[in-house]
Amino acid sequence: MSQTDTPPATTPTPKHTNALASEKSPYLLQHAHNPVNWLPWGEAAFEQARKADKPILLSIGYSTCHWCHVMERESFENEETAQVLNEHFISIKVDREERPDVDLTYMTYAQAVSGGGGWPLNVWLTPELKPFFAGTYFPPEDKGGRMGFRALCLKIAEVWKDDRAGVMERSEAAIQKLQEYIEDEQKHHDAPFDAVMKKAYDDVSNAFDYHEGGFSGAPKFPRPVTLNLLGRLKKHLALKKEESESNWAVAMGKTTLTCMANGGIRDHIGGGFHRYSVDGYWHVPHYEKMLYDQAQLLTAYVEGYQHTGLKSFATIAREIVEYVKRDLRHPEGAFYSAEDADSYTDETRTTKGEGAFYVWKASEIDELLGKEEGSIFRYAYGARRDGNARPESDPHEELKGLNTLFRAYSPKKTAEYFKLEEDKVAEILERGRKVLFEARCKRPRPHLDDKVLSAWNGLMISGLARAAGALNEPSFLELATQAAQFIHDHLSDKGSNLRRSWREGVSTVQGFASDYALLIQGLLDLYEAGFDVKWLQWAAALQEEFETKYGDPEKGGYFSVSKAIPNSVLQVKEDYDSAEPSPNSVAAMNLFRLARMLAREDLRERGEKVLRLFGKSLEESPFTVPAMVAALDFSHYGEVEIVLAGSKDDAGFQALATAVRSRYLPHAVLLHADGGAGQAFLATKNEALGAMKPVNGQAAAYVCRNRVCQSPVTTVEALNGNLDL
Missing domain, CATH: 3.40.30.10 (Glutaredoxin)
Known part of the structure; x- marks a missing residue:
């Protein structure tokens, strides 16, 4: 406990x-x-x-x-x-x-x-x-x-x-x-790129819920892997001049992210998201909170912000980070696994109820906020005197008389109803959330699963690193760095022999395919977000260890369960991208990214072998393997390298880096020519990178496509012009 x-x-x-x-x-x-x-x-x-x-x-x-x-x-x-x-x-x-x-x-x-x-x-x-x-x-x-x-x-x-x-x-x-x-x-098959992308778009469109967002009926899962694919589909369709379809790809993502943000699946008081909604409209959730959901939804809202410019998406991303930092973080930087759906219903600690920590009686809200402001708050967040769970969402009447808060009406609509200024209502709602948060903190908390998993921390490192760049939040980069250092120090032997978990000491259980794949992904994102070359070097070393332990040199791909693990009765190579992306999908993308960063053709060939191994899934059911489709997309378009030359402390360098990281660039890798040890390491892999330097003492950006580099530029305007090509 x-x-x-x-x-x-x-x-x-x-x-x-x-x-x-x-x-x-x-x-x-x-x-x-x-x-x-x-x-x-x-x-x-x-x-x-x-x-x-x-x-x-x-x-x-x-x-x-x-x-x-x-x-x-x-x-x-x-x-x-x-x-x-x-x-x-x-x-x-x-x-x-x-x-x-x-x-x-x-x-x-x-x-x-x-x-x-x-x-x-x-x-x-x-x-x-x-x-x-x-x-x-x-x-x-x-x-x-x-x-x-x-x-x-x-x-x-x-x-x-x-x-x-x-x-x-x-x-x-x-x-x-x-x-x-x-x-x-799993027999080798070359999946035709255009056909896969078309079927992926058609399948997602056919599954899309036009009214409530998402890609299923009840129960409704966030499925961030699908949301992240939509951005790639948007880019692909735009490149093919299919503007209507491209815009619809963005609209499906925007609608889903908006409906989730308004629904009870989002914790409007404390930040973060619950596991899924039991209904078809995101209202009543299954109240547990998982680290892997927070990590992937952080990335989804960051990318949603990049696509739409909606500040509300950036706000939600920051709320996710605040929740994880506050409630799921080990003092030394790693992240815990989950919080339970169930908690004690009162201080006697005799009876537990699902969602007890999160739900409210209308009378409680009025008592805490006062009758006038309580009425405004309850109207905006859908809290009713008799409770707001519909019968089909609460068949056992566990939520009778209780309210799960959701955004029933916007501040503008609420202001119109109460004949008040919108700014005044926004203040009341903000104040109400703070008061309810303080009151909720006095309740018995849900059980915390305080083990640290390498795979899920890898996902969180990715989310934080991407958010740090896109939202220009250096503190997020520090959180990601501390988590990576914890994994290095406590779940490996100075970087090798990765283990699965840590709780009051490291587990003897070796890391599995998902641990390697997701941590490597996180380290690559961390390198691109902060340009500390040690993370790129560790990622490359882990990839070789992963290859040795789980790779199949003959057929390609990676075993999740191998005969090398004692008492294994099945050899399985996962491809289904479910609540977490499959290790093979992530590994394929990692291989292509590493191949571009380190100019290693052998890594690209390994990635292609993974795609061929799962070619049948890609061609016949891309909706089930969206992260694999993303890897295929990168392999098709991924001949883009952006190299920033100069000191990280230079204001001009920082402006160029911010310009790159704020954009959605799904087909590019980002490298740093620092004039020191980092560039020397990269130059041993990619000789051309060794010659990239600042121009006339100013930080410079080199944009290279298909191994042909444009002339270096030193201004954000010129860099944006090169990136727009």
Whole structure:
């Protein structure tokens, strides 16, 4: 448990304690006092299963997972259910954020056999770790024609006893067929660029919700990977002189970002975004807050600002940074993983409710703000006397009489309704947000998952670095730098042998494909944002380590789960860009960027090999791989290098750098000819860069396309002219 989630000191000594009590994962510690004899994933548990000749119940979740909490209360804390599990199974708990390899393996199986997945994920395995049955949440008792969890466990135990050979045979065959299917889907194919971009645009347009924004009905997920693709589609379509389609690509992004910003999925009081909305109009969210969402939405709002010039998007980006800095940051600079959806409903700390920290009674708002200003605030933010959750968004009436704040009316509309000046209303709303924030800080906070993940910190480093340049916020660059330094110092051996996680000390679990890919991306963005060459050098070194550990030199691409990892039963190369972009999508982009920065043809060829490996996905279903489409787009247009020559401290240099970083330049890499060690390093890779210098003592910008450089320029006006070409 985090400090903020600790029960009162009067809590009695737990009746049960299992082997998870010695773990560091917040999720595993949440289950340390279940009556179930949980074991952590590892050889000790597997050996116990083999000796006892029992099947394994593998239960996977994470500490801020609402339905994981529900199933724990209903089943894993139940003495009778625990007795069944302890008698018939070896029960293993896994934090999917700590062991994404285990999660991916068995989620792939679950999705193949049932067509769906999610958390908690419950999978039954042979002692050899081969799965033979899987599901997600199960009710405790039979309900609505669905077998209850305890009855299901007894049935599985009976089948294991009566048909052991059949279970073993079927599990072996299932894994073999699944591996064959995975490999069959990934055969080299050159996806035609124009056709991929056209289908990507058509698929996104067809999925777009014209009224509410986003790309699905309820539940509605932000899906930043799709938002980020829209900017590239805009640029591509403009280059092809398809202005109407180009403008529509921007409009889809603008509408979605605006609707999310107005909705309850955004925390209007404390900043940041919740995981998703349970409805189709962004109003009632699933209230957990994940670091990877904040990181990617930061980039999405920054790019939205670059496309539209809307100051509100820049404001939201700054609010995200303020939230993450305040509530998700380790004192030494790294970022924690998440905050829970559930929290105690009052100071007695006896009952938890989803969203309890975030929702309001109308009477509370009036009491805090006064009747007059409370009425204005409630009107603007949609707070009603009887609560504002629609029945379809709150089927269990957990939010009855409560309000999730959303922007129901703009300050202008609110001013018109109350016959006040707009500036006056804006002041009232600003004051109201501050008062409610202070009041909310006195409530019991949601549980904080305070582990540090390399992959998610990589995403946050990217978001901060890009925001620092686009919004001209040097403090953001400092936050990104401190996070990168933490990962270097605490999750690697002086830069090598990257590990997955840190919590009260480094984990022994090695970094996975997503950790390498996303951290490398973050380091490249950090270099471009601040020109400290050590980050570029570390990125290049990590890429080679990534290649050695996860690369497939024969077929290309990167394994997320490899035979090199102990107890792996599947070899998987991910391409689906979901809540996080897939490691192969990110790796492809990293390879192309590094190839341009370091003039290394071998890296470009590796990137092309990744694209060919996933050519079928690119051509047939680009909507599922938008980050891969972005990499394809960069490979097609990415022969642009912008080199700034001069001292970073020079005012002219800073003006040129600001001009470049403020623009949306999806096909360019940015390099620094500093006349010192950084330029010397780059010149060993790219001889031409060694000759780039200031002009007549003034900082200069060199814009190079297809390895042909224009004459250097020293003014922002001339640089903008070169960039507009």
